[in-house]
Amino acid sequence: MVESMPMSRVAQQERSKVTRRRLLEASLDTLSDVGLAGTTVSAVAARAGVSRGAAQHHFPTRDSLVEAALEEFFAERTQQLRSSVAKLSTGSGAAAVDAVDEVVTLIFGFFSNRPFHAALHIWAAASTDDSLRELIVPAEARYGREVYQLTALALNADLSDQHTRRLLGLTLDVARGLGLGSVLVDTRKHQNDAIKTWSRILDGIKRND
Amino acid sequence: MVESMPMSRVAQQERSKVTRRRLLEASLDTLSDVGLAGTTVSAVAARAGVSRGAAQHHFPTRDSLVEAALEEFFAERTQQLRSSVAKLSTGSGAAAVDAVDEVVTLIFGFFSNRPFHAALHIWAAASTDDSLRELIVPAEARYGREVYQLTALALNADLSDQHTRRLLGLTLDVARGLGLGSVLVDTRKHQNDAIKTWSRILDGIKRND
Numbered sequence: 001m002v003e004s005m006p007m008s009r010v011a012q013q014e015r016s017k018v019t020r021r022r023l024l025e026a027s028l029d030t031l032s033d034v035g036l037a038g039t040t041v042s043a044v045a046a047r048a049g050v051s052r053g054a055a056q057h058h059f060p061t062r063d064s065l066v067e068a069a070l071e072e073f074f075a076e077r078t079q080q081l082r083s084s085v086a087k088l089s090t091g092s093g094a095a096a097v098d099a100v101d102e103v104v105t106l107i108f109g110f111f112s113n114r115p116f117h118a119a120l121h122i123w124a125a126a127s128t129d130d131s132l133r134e135l136i137v138p139a140e141a142r143y144g145r146e147v148y149q150l151t152a153l154a155l156n157a158d159l160s161d162q163h164t165r166r167l168l169g170l171t172l173d174v175a176r177g178l179g180l181g182s183v184l185v186d187t188r189k190h191q192n193d194a195i196k197t198w199s200r201i202l203d204g205i206k207r208n209d
Numbered sequence: 210m211v212e213s214m215p216m217s218r219v220a221q222q223e224r225s226k227v228t229r230r231r232l233l234e235a236s237l238d239t240l241s242d243v244g245l246a247g248t249t250v251s252a253v254a255a256r257a258g259v260s261r262g263a264a265q266h267h268f269p270t271r272d273s274l275v276e277a278a279l280e281e282f283f284a285e286r287t288q289q290l291r292s293s294v295a296k297l298s299t300g301s302g303a304a305a306v307d308a309v310d311e312v313v314t315l316i317f318g319f320f321s322n323r324p325f326h327a328a329l330h331i332w333a334a335a336s337t338d339d340s341l342r343e344l345i346v347p348a349e350a351r352y353g354r355e356v357y358q359l360t361a362l363a364l365n366a367d368l369s370d371q372h373t374r375r376l377l378g379l380t381l382d383v384a385r386g387l388g389l390g391s392v393l394v395d396t397r398k399h400q401n402d403a404i405k406t407w408s409r410i411l412d413g414i415k416r417n418d
Contacts, residue, residue, distance in 0.1 A: 032337075033337075117336055120329070120332070121336070121337075123329070123392055123393065124329050124330045124332075124333040124392075126392075126393055127326055127329065127330070127392045128241075128242075128330075133393055136393060137394055140393065141394075163406070166402055166403070166406040167406065169399065169402065169403065169406075170406055170407065172386070173383050173390065173403060174379060174382050174383050174386055175386065176385070176386035176389045176390060177381070177382035177385035177386030177387070177389070178382050178386070179386075179389075180332070180385045180386070180388075180389050181382065181385060183333075183335075183336045184335055184336060184342055184345060184346055184349065185346055190378065193375055193378065194378065194379055194382060196375075197372070197376065197378075198379065
């Protein structure tokens with residue numbers, strides 16, 4: 001074996017990013033499985049296959065780790081929705097019911113996928129754990145505003161109109177309710193009916209010119 | 210001390226009912242706190258202050274206990290909604306928006322109270338636990354149908370009309386979504402807006418003559 005070259009600065013930074021990312025993913029898995037009580041820096045490090053020392057270099061405390069994991073989770077979810085919205089065929093100014101249908105399908109689907117189910121575990125844990133709740137609430141509020149804005153953008157909604165704002169808010173409530181319903185059983189048929197009905201209702205919003 | 214009289218048959222039955230009830234309540238608390246893995250007949254008996262033998266007399270296995278606890282939970286929730294619906298001022302045939310408002314307030318509130326939050330823990334646990342899921346799904350389906358029927362009754366809805374049926378289904382989806390939103394933060398203002406907006410939409414259902 002030849003002696004290995006000292007790792008370059010770039011390679012070190014790259015490895016550090018990979019470690020950080022693995023720790024964040026392992027945090028969410030650990031939170032989902034065992035709640036905040038069992039989510040220690042050591043437990044997460046073990047799950048991520050990272051040494052405890054390396055984990056503590058990135059995240060000195062449990063709270064800093066959980067906070068970063070939630071931020072990452074929300075950032076990824078927002079990014080995913082943003083790119084889906086960008087791919088919509090509607091474009092700005094479209095107002096046909098079938099275009100609304102496409103947006104509603106996207107938003108409802110966004111709340112019925114696996115990450116939403118994972119989030120549910122964390123929500124349930126936070127409902128009886130004040131320190132987890134304090135970490136989640138501000139991050140969730142920012143996330144909620146971004147999802148709302150992206151939904152408005154996808155629908156080209158005129159947010160100066162109160163009824164339009166309220167219908168957009170309800171759209172996300174319906175989406176969360178459908179997501180919750182989909183946790184234990186396959187609700188695709190019901191979801192498809194809901195998309196049709198909700199699209200008709202949402203077609204009544206005001207659009208930007 | 211005088212020797213105690215042998216307990217009468219009626220008193221025995223009464224005591225047995227109280228014991229059963231305490232076990233069922235303790236089961237739900239235990240499920241919420243530690244999930245199915247930690248919900249053993251012994252753990253529930255200890256929490257209920259009942260001997261392990263007495264607990265096993267009522268519920269020989271953990272599954273029989275959990276199943277009964279969920280049935281009891283759903284039965285109580287249905288009974289609570291039934292009596293609330295019976296107290297509504299709407300009566301049969303009422304169609305004014307403010308009457309719809311009253312029904313919507315009732316239904317949305319029903320999904321944002323403490324038992325709903327407790328149920329959320331159990332749902333989250335069931336999403337990663339097949340045996341708990343198998344216990345919940347049929348009981349939940351029956352419960353869902355009853356809540357739907359009671360909502361239809363409260364609104365005097367004509368269930369032969371497809372759009373009416375779909376709006377009723379969506380009403381429960383909105384209610385669940387609002388309930389989920391209310392787990393971590395106080396959403397009363399948003400909930401009040403949602404009641405107004407949804408009542409306007411729901412005023413478009415068909416009524417029985």
